[in-house]
Amino acid sequence: MSTVRTRFAPSPTGFIHLGNIRSALYPWAFARANGGVFILRIEDTDLERSSQAAVDVIIEGMRWLGLDHDEGPFYQMQRMDRYKAVLAEMVAAGHVYPCYMSMAELDALRERQMAAKEKPRYDGAWRPEPDKVLPPVPEGVKPVLRFKNPQGGVVAWEDKVKGLIEIRNDELDDLVIARPDGTPTYNFCVVVDDIDMAITHVIRGDDHVNNTPRQINIFRALGQEPPIYAHLPTVMTETVDEQGEKHVSKMSKRNGAKPVTQYRDEGYLPDAMVNYLARLGWSHGDDEIFSRAQFLDWFNLDHLGRSAAQFDEAKLRWVNAQHLKAMDDGALSTLVAEQLAKAGIKADDRLPAICGLFKDRCDTTVALALWASAFYAPVTPNADELTQHVTDAVKPAIQALATQLGDCAWDKASLSAAIKAAITAHGLKMPQLAMPVRVLLMGTAQTPSLDAVLALHNRETVLQRLRIA
Template identity: 85%
Template structure:
């Protein structure tokens, strides 16, 4: 049985966003679900736009999401010698020929074709054929190398997302596979890489569909069968133009997409991101929330969706909130401690219990750290909250509560008893006392159960805050 081998092959020409990383998630998941191998390949032949910083962000984002690769990263620019060897083999086998048509001539040809309402394409001027006389070779011109695409028949493949796709070879012109300086081009390099890395399944965005028939023909010219292809629909996102009108367009840097690592900094959980991204083009019945383990148990290429998915920030937050609530308090506390550290706050062993108390109210670890900060740093209620809740009428009850709290053992039952005794002594209702206490202690009138909040706080801190009114 052939081992499944998949790959993620990004171009390091900018930061990696969620639309890009989904193209890593599915091949990673398929390799893991199949007991296969996941390869990371960096397609860095665009020298002007590629950067090491972009490579670093790709690797950092994948590491955060837990999309671990088994082999690589391999860099195309470090494999140029290999490409040139294969290119020479193709030339020797008669699959490649030099083309001396200049860019000026090529542009003029395309203009004529468009004027005649024809598809703009290279017309095979320099393609050698039996009985054909080629133009004289111009002096001082370095040729490109073109692949001799078959002129008859069709290229067909059974796409795991789109089904059977057939392209007539007549529709494909002779592709440039090496530039005048001898540097091989993208479509050729990809084929050599996939052969050398024994890739069995290529899962990528459907913007590559037009490349696929060309690549399949190169595979076959090299005596190899192509891998199984699955072309994923685009991830769409909603944008608002200068006139305030909403538009749905492809997720991209130009359309406001954020780097993957920014979601980490904003307090999203890796497993929640994997859950959300998985559902942007794949489904398992009606299951919305699932663990990473469940995803890998269920995943296959047969349930990839054919329709474009739309990114929804509110849905992502909801998914993150569900994972946050389900997460172990001690594990969650480690992430919240990191967020607190960014504020210069050092947490202690109370943090897991604080997380357990407040996590149902939060959708990110940043929001949870906001609650936790009240246990470690000064709290300053807004003037509006103070004026609304900490009134002259309630001050005597606050004094009574402070006296009772000062005299008790610091546990939840004793605190609850002190609150009830204060309410009874002043003939008031729970909210009349609880709201101002919350404002003074936590800076807001809405918190979980008051005795639970007070019990987690330092006793002297509570007494000081009740006096600070």
């Protein structure tokens, strides 16, 4: 069996969102799972809309998610000489012919066909046939080049997602494969690229299904067998219109999709994103949470789903929370330190332990950094909780605790003993003292065990915040 070679071929016409990146994840995973090669190809022939900034965001998003490519990025605009050379071969072999039909004539043809309730399509007016007399060539008109699509029979392929797909050749008109200025068009360039790059599996969105029979016919005209195809179902998302009504539609920039890199900035973990995206169209039994290594060990094309998957941000946050809880505290603290640095806060060697204490309460590194910031920067207690818990009745016990904390050993056991002594001396129950102390220390009454929180604070910070009472 030949080496598996897959590709991701985005158009750099805007930021890359989760629906796009899933089309990179599966070919990457399939290449990695089979010891193959993953290629990045930039389809930048739309000169008006393509930009280097968009390319940079694509590469940045893939790098963050760990979707490393083995070859590329290749840019179609840098391969024009190659496309034109193959085009010349096709002209010489009789697979291509010039068409002088103007846009006005083509529009008029389509209007007549639609009026007659026919499928609008090019009618082959300039297609050379034996004994056919072609119209006179108009002066001063540069032709497009059209591919002589086979007539009769079917184009069929066994799609790894959709099963057997058959399209009658008579439903396909003769595709324009070069514009009047000689620039080759998308479907032709894709085939040349896939041949030159020896692509064995094309794993892409099902919006390309209509292109596939045309591309297969071009492959065969060039004497090549097409790769194996897997057309992924669309990623859907819920949107709310101006009237407040909910709609489910294809994920797109127009429908509020966010750039992939925004999830990084919002504190999501790359492995959690890979986990969540993998489940948007693929499954391994009932497994919901898995590592990247497990995903690559399990992944194949046989368990790709046929139904459209719906993006659910609440589910993504839950998946992220599971990965965050399982993550090594040291590695997690590196990411939290980056979030703290954005707020101008410099962490210290306490941060891994802080992450370990609070990560079960968080679903993003941003949320975890918010907890951690209380150990490094001033806190503003919640006003309602301050009024509710830090009452005149409990303030003497808080000050007594502050006095004991002034000279006790700074470890969890000693701090626990000091808290219990203050509670006993003032005839209180644990929550009656612990909750106001938490409000003063952390800004909120709901935190992990008070002795564990105290142990991670500096003594001076604790005493300063308790004296405010």
